[in-house]
Amino acid sequence: MQARENWAFAMSNSAKADSVLALHRFGMGPRPGSIAALGTDPRGALIAELDRPLTLTAAASLPPSAKAYRTVADANARRAARAKQAQQQARKQQVAAAPVMSEDQTQGQGQNKDAVEMAAKQAAEAVPDPGRPIYLQEAKLRTEAALAADIGFAERLVWFWSNHFCISANKIQSMSGAYEREAVRANTLGRFVDLLLAVEGHPAMLFYLDNLESMGANSTAGLNRSRGLNENIAREIMELHTLGVRTGYTQDDVIGFANVLTGWTLLPPGDNPEHGGEFVFNPRLHEPGGQTVLGKRYEQEDVEQGRAVLRDLAAHPATAIHIATKLARHFVADEPPPALVEQMAKAFRDTEGDLKQVAIAMVSSDDAWRGPPSKLKRPSEWGVGMVRATGITSVDPERFTGGQALLGEALWRPSAPKGYPDDEASWIDGVGRRLDIANNFAERITGIADPHAIIEDVFASEIAPEVKQAVGRAESRQQALALLFMSADFQRR
Amino acid sequence: MGFDNHLPTRRELLVGSGALFAWSQMPRIARAEGRDPRLLVVILRGALDGLGAVAPVGDPDWISLRGDRALMLDGKPPALPLDSFFALNPAMPNLHRLYKSGKAAIVHAAATPYRERSHFDGQDVLESGFTRPGATGSGWLNRALLAMESGGRVDPRGSRALGIGSVTPLVVRGAAPVMTWVPQRILPASEDTQNRLLDLYQHTDPKLATVLQARMKLASLGGARGSGDPMPDDPTLMPPGNARVRAFFAEAAGTAARYLAKPDGPRVGAMGFVGWDTHIAEGAASGQLYNLLGALDGAFAAIESNMSEVWHETVVAVVTEFGRTARINGTQGTDHGTGTVAFLIGGGLTGGRVIADWPGLKPAQLFEDRDLKPTTDLRAVLKGLLRDHLRVDEKSLAETVFPGSADVKPMGGLVG
Numbered sequence: 001m002q003a004r005e006n007w008a009f010a011m012s013n014s015a016k017a018d019s020v021l022a023l024h025r026f027g028m029g030p031r032p033g034s035i036a037a038l039g040t041d042p043r044g045a046l047i048a049e050l051d052r053p054l055t056l057t058a059a060a061s062l063p064p065s066a067k068a069y070r071t072v073a074d075a076n077a078r079r080a081a082r083a084k085q086a087q088q089q090a091r092k093q094q095v096a097a098a099p100v101m102s103e104d105q106t107q108g109q110g111q112n113k114d115a116v117e118m119a120a121k122q123a124a125e126a127v128p129d130p131g132r133p134i135y136l137q138e139a140k141l142r143t144e145a146a147l148a149a150d151i152g153f154a155e156r157l158v159w160f161w162s163n164h165f166c167i168s169a170n171k172i173q174s175m176s177g178a179y180e181r182e183a184v185r186a187n188t189l190g191r192f193v194d195l196l197l198a199v200e201g202h203p204a205m206l207f208y209l210d211n212l213e214s215m216g217a218n219s220t221a222g223l224n225r226s227r228g229l230n231e232n233i234a235r236e237i238m239e240l241h242t243l244g245v246r247t248g249y250t251q252d253d254v255i256g257f258a259n260v261l262t263g264w265t266l267l268p269p270g271d272n273p274e275h276g277g278e279f280v281f282n283p284r285l286h287e288p289g290g291q292t293v294l295g296k297r298y299e300q301e302d303v304e305q306g307r308a309v310l311r312d313l314a315a316h317p318a319t320a321i322h323i324a325t326k327l328a329r330h331f332v333a334d335e336p337p338p339a340l341v342e343q344m345a346k347a348f349r350d351t352e353g354d355l356k357q358v359a360i361a362m363v364s365s366d367d368a369w370r371g372p373p374s375k376l377k378r379p380s381e382w383g384v385g386m387v388r389a390t391g392i393t394s395v396d397p398e399r400f401t402g403g404q405a406l407l408g409e410a411l412w413r414p415s416a417p418k419g420y421p422d423d424e425a426s427w428i429d430g431v432g433r434r435l436d437i438a439n440n441f442a443e444r445i446t447g448i449a450d451p452h453a454i455i456e457d458v459f460a461s462e463i464a465p466e467v468k469q470a471v472g473r474a475e476s477r478q479q480a481l482a483l484l485f486m487s488a489d490f491q492r493r
Numbered sequence: 494m495g496f497d498n499h500l501p502t503r504r505e506l507l508v509g510s511g512a513l514f515a516w517s518q519m520p521r522i523a524r525a526e527g528r529d530p531r532l533l534v535v536i537l538r539g540a541l542d543g544l545g546a547v548a549p550v551g552d553p554d555w556i557s558l559r560g561d562r563a564l565m566l567d568g569k570p571p572a573l574p575l576d577s578f579f580a581l582n583p584a585m586p587n588l589h590r591l592y593k594s595g596k597a598a599i600v601h602a603a604a605t606p607y608r609e610r611s612h613f614d615g616q617d618v619l620e621s622g623f624t625r626p627g628a629t630g631s632g633w634l635n636r637a638l639l640a641m642e643s644g645g646r647v648d649p650r651g652s653r654a655l656g657i658g659s660v661t662p663l664v665v666r667g668a669a670p671v672m673t674w675v676p677q678r679i680l681p682a683s684e685d686t687q688n689r690l691l692d693l694y695q696h697t698d699p700k701l702a703t704v705l706q707a708r709m710k711l712a713s714l715g716g717a718r719g720s721g722d723p724m725p726d727d728p729t730l731m732p733p734g735n736a737r738v739r740a741f742f743a744e745a746a747g748t749a750a751r752y753l754a755k756p757d758g759p760r761v762g763a764m765g766f767v768g769w770d771t772h773i774a775e776g777a778a779s780g781q782l783y784n785l786l787g788a789l790d791g792a793f794a795a796i797e798s799n800m801s802e803v804w805h806e807t808v809v810a811v812v813t814e815f816g817r818t819a820r821i822n823g824t825q826g827t828d829h830g831t832g833t834v835a836f837l838i839g840g841g842l843t844g845g846r847v848i849a850d851w852p853g854l855k856p857a858q859l860f861e862d863r864d865l866k867p868t869t870d871l872r873a874v875l876k877g878l879l880r881d882h883l884r885v886d887e888k889s890l891a892e893t894v895f896p897g898s899a900d901v902k903p904m905g906g907l908v909g
Contacts, residue, residue, distance in 0.1 A: 210772040213824045228823025232772045245611050415767045418613050431701055432708030439682035466696045479686050486690050488698035
């Protein structure tokens with residue numbers, strides 16, 4: 001520690017300022033030792049971090065998505081069975097106790113009904129829901145990965161893509177964390193097309209965007225039943241995941257693509273204890289024959305038809321622009337420099353969507369560094385940044401996700417498939433509420449965190465003089481920490 | 494260790510998405526007339542199926558269009574008759590009662606000028622008041638407030654924060670100061686800490702200073718939480734069941750009303766409810782949509798009761814970004830559509846009618862052979878309310894509040 005401090009002190013001021021900016025803008029925020037880890041070449045250090053494996057080794061103990069889904073489905077089935085049993089028992093007891101109807105029988109029946117329902121409810125609640133503990137364990141691992149990273153650039157990319165391809169734990173809690181690991185994290189530094197194929201073929205996404213029961217009008221299942229197509233996933237893939245809104249696709253393209261994706265579903269958990277909850281292509285649901293999407297005819301049979309459309313969407317020029325713009329907006333500025341967007345889009349096109357190369361193109365561009373720190377951190381980034389600054393590396397996921405939810409960014413629970421917004425206007429009114437959280441956190445860590453040490457060691461004193469002064473004049477350590485966490489230096493990047 | 498000491502309660506989490514955004518700014522002209530009008534805008538995000546909410550039971554093509562999913566006067570449960578042609582979803586007895594007493598009106602086959610089917614662009618058009626998405630960063634309600642002030646400026650001292658929300662909806666963003674309310678559960682930072690932080694922001698980040706200042710003014714308004722709506726804390730973050738949704742809608746709307754009813758409280762507010770994107774198993778007669786509409790109906794009751802003495806000066810406009818497909822889709826739900834309903838309630842309303850230039854339900858009468866064709870521009874309705882209830886002048890309505898809407902005449906006779 002001593003050597004590192006001396007070394008950091010020896011660094012030029014501008015190199016230190018660059019390091020702090022790199023940590024805020026592209027990483028998870030400064031933590032003890034992180035400025036030293038960046039060395040004299042912050043850009044090189046950011047790029048070097050992308051060469052390290054992104055796997056969460058601790059996740060080996062967590063269930064894959066299909067297993068998590070089966071576990072919850074099993075519990076739900078047990079719960080329903082218990083409720084039914086309790087209901088029947090309660091009814092029997094009532095019949096035995098009151099063989100003759102009383103005069104005010106309507107009221108009596110109402111009470112009986114309530115009692116039966118209450119018995120059923122209690123019996124059901126006796127079976128614990130395994131979905132919530134799984135969610136919390138997943139939340140703990142992903143949060144601690146962000147706390148442990150030297151810089152956190154790669155973790156920020158995972159978060160970005162997880163939000164870009166969001167699902168909601170309100171709809172599919174059991175799979176929410178495993179989805180991020182299996183589909184997003186595994187492809188964050190790979191090719192966009194592989195990421196796209198992984199997320200759109202993941203049961204969690206197919207569940208979230210209502211594709212499980214979508215069937216073609218002329219499919220085997222469609223001919224036998226009065227059910228059919230659901231357009232939701234086809235529209236959101238084009239609008240949100242690939243091309244971007246208003247890029248020229250039509251209602252007919254949505255319908256054609258929805259037909260293509262019929263049959264993309266999961267194995268029902270009830271009849272398959274080994275593989276229930278896994279992706280399956282069900283030909284009985286699939287609309288037979290060729291389809292036209294964006295003027296191109298797709299004649300492939302079965303699952304290959306959907307994969308072919310996804311490959312073309314991934315390679316579409318509009319997708320390169322959409323992705324480059326969104327990445328630059330997330331990392332650099334609400335209105336990112338057009339030159340930067342074009343450099344990133346070019347990297348996307350030149351490398352056939354190699355996402356590591358796109359990330360490298362971003363941090364290699366002077367345009368990504370030049371602007372003032374105008375971005376307001378999202379609540380999740382700010383929260384992790386605050387904890388990182390203290391050097392704490394393990395979290396109580398209940399508390400952490402609770403704090404995020406209070407600030408309007410509940411983990412894996414955006415209110416719509418667009419994910420959480422990335423602009424200042426969406427979040428700035430919540431800054432006051434951050435103060436209560438910062439104040440609260442400060443209270444709990446006054447025993448272990450020294451605000452002056454954070455300024456000197458973690459920030460290498462690269463912080464506005466007004467903040468140092470406010471911290472110095474604070475009436476208590478708690479207040480000093482709260483002011484530090486709430487300072488623009490901490491909120492902006 | 495995390496960064497929060499307390500588990501958020503159900504109330505905090507759920508109300509977060511339905512935060513009230515409001516101003517205390519009083520419409521000056523209306524005040525000069527001896528009136529003190531209140532306007533609350535409720536946005537149903539996700540696109541409400543207007544045909545599932547208010548069914549055209551008198552249309553000869555209705556049953557063939559929706560089949561056994563069609564609401565009917567002799568259905569189970571039976572739809573509530575509104576007039577000889579329309580019937581209300583049975584989940585909404587309060588709205589039915591208000592309608593019968595002339596304190597609610599329904600606009601059918603209405604839509605914004607938006608004709609595509611993206612939720613997010615649709616909400617952008619609905620909330621911005623512009624004819625195309627992505628045109629501006631401010632909302633029509635905010636600009637209406639500016640227009641109410643002579644000279645187009647709002648005195649920031651006249652507005653008070655109600656609290657802090659999470660994501661500010663576009664409809665209230667803009668030059669007029671925005672204040673938000675969500676229930677506060679964790680202990681707030683001391684006044685001294687707030688003052689010191691404000692001082693720091695004033696020297697380093699004026700934007701953050703403005704936001705913090707707005708929030709600090711909240712304290713001066715004082716708690717508006719009344720004795721009603723007791724809700725036990727519940728630390729679980731599980732997806733809300735129907736009872737919770739009902740409790741949440743009622744509490745969020747009821748609290749909004751309580752603030753708006755205060756003599757020194759805000760006069761204009763907005764809130765949003767999510768969950769209307771019913772692609773699968775819509776359940777208009779029993780199920781998802783039925784439950785949501787029931788929760789909304791409970792919210793109406795909470796507003797009426799908490800407005801109490803000022804109910805006669807109240808108008809609530811309930812709008813959504815677009816409607817849904819006229820036909821049921823392949824998964825017993827409906828996909829994104831166009832024309833839909835708007836609900837107007839309040840003691841200040843001239844209601845008791847369904848306002849519709851009915852387009853018909855035959856395939857050729859549907860918009861693009863799939864959606865209820867819009868025949869009423871939602872902007873006409875909103876402009877009518879803003880003109881006649883809040884006294885926003887017509888020129889501002891046509892030029893700044895809903896730019897380029899000179900051809901869309903404000904709908905008269907909605908209030909009075």
